Amino acid sequence: MTPEFLTSPTIAARHAFFTRRGGVSAPPYDSFNCSTSSADDPDAVAANREAARTALGATALLGLSQVHGAVVITVTEPWPAGAGAKADAMVTAIPGLALGIVTADCAPVLFHDQVAGIIGAAHAGWRGALAGVLDATIAAMVKLGARRANIAAAIGPCIAQPSYEVGADLLAAILTRDPDDARFFAPGHRQGHLQFDLPGYCAHRLAQAEIGAIADLATDTLADPERFYSHRRRTLAGGGAIGHMLSAITL
Numbered sequence: 001m002t003p004e005f006l007t008s009p010t011i012a013a014r015h016a017f018f019t020r021r022g023g024v025s026a027p028p029y030d031s032f033n034c035s036t037s038s039a040d041d042p043d044a045v046a047a048n049r050e051a052a053r054t055a056l057g058a059t060a061l062l063g064l065s066q067v068h069g070a071v072v073i074t075v076t077e078p079w080p081a082g083a084g085a086k087a088d089a090m091v092t093a094i095p096g097l098a099l100g101i102v103t104a105d106c107a108p109v110l111f112h113d114q115v116a117g118i119i120g121a122a123h124a125g126w127r128g129a130l131a132g133v134l135d136a137t138i139a140a141m142v143k144l145g146a147r148r149a150n151i152a153a154a155i156g157p158c159i160a161q162p163s164y165e166v167g168a169d170l171l172a173a174i175l176t177r178d179p180d181d182a183r184f185f186a187p188g189h190r191q192g193h194l195q196f197d198l199p200g201y202c203a204h205r206l207a208q209a210e211i212g213a214i215a216d217l218a219t220d221t222l223a224d225p226e227r228f229y230s231h232r233r234r235t236l237a238g239g240g241a242i243g244h245m246l247s248a249i250t251l
Contacts, residue, residue, distance in 0.1 A: 026044065072087060107155050
């Protein structure tokens with residue numbers, strides 16, 4: 001099967017926001033699960049990731065042990081699958097290396113400075129976005145030689161505000177940094193809860209970093225079970241196994 005993926009016209013480098021369709025994983029991971037830390041058949045995950053690497057035309061597909069933080073790795077050479085450092089973003093100027101992150105509601109964000117030839121990929125849940133993982137990714141790209149004005153970023157499929165019910169604790173954490181960010185919350189569907197705009201908040205943090213272009217695919221992972229895995233959907237269903245989508249970029 002051929003993996004299905006979405007792209008953004010904002011990013012000139014070869015990239016893909018893969019969906020869950022077009023892989024070899026058996027239910028309940030069906031079918032393009034790319035998480036090496038899941039309980040899925042390791043051979044199926046390896047085959048899916050190899051299909052992703054091939055689709056991107058990359059020499060290697062790299063991943064991280066994601067921890068919802070703000071650590072960024074500057075990639076200078078590849079590493080074996082499953083051996084990535086504890087971090088939530090990567091940057092590189094080396095052609096052929098695909099920077100991949102996995103998500104199942106959190107926001108995958110891909111970056112490219114076409115002039116300098118530098119790319120980045122970040123995993124941004126609310127904790128990572130608040131901690132500054134997007135800002136840190138941009139700063140790491142600048143350290144490699146990128147210019148903020150030349151950096152384009154695209155926010156891939158993630159949980160959207162109508163689907164993302166949160167509690168007062170998340171509101172308090174966000175407002176501790178900037179009270180004006182209350183605008184990313186709407187009244188909740190249940191009393192005592194709110195709806196958080198994760199992609200909107202990510203776009204805001206990217207805009208504050210003064211980069212050149214920002215795009216949002218505006219695709220809700222929870223609302224589309226045929227194309228996307230969703231951690232929140234699994235939680236609402238009472239638990240169970242879950243796969244993760246891959247988003248990746250290469251020079």
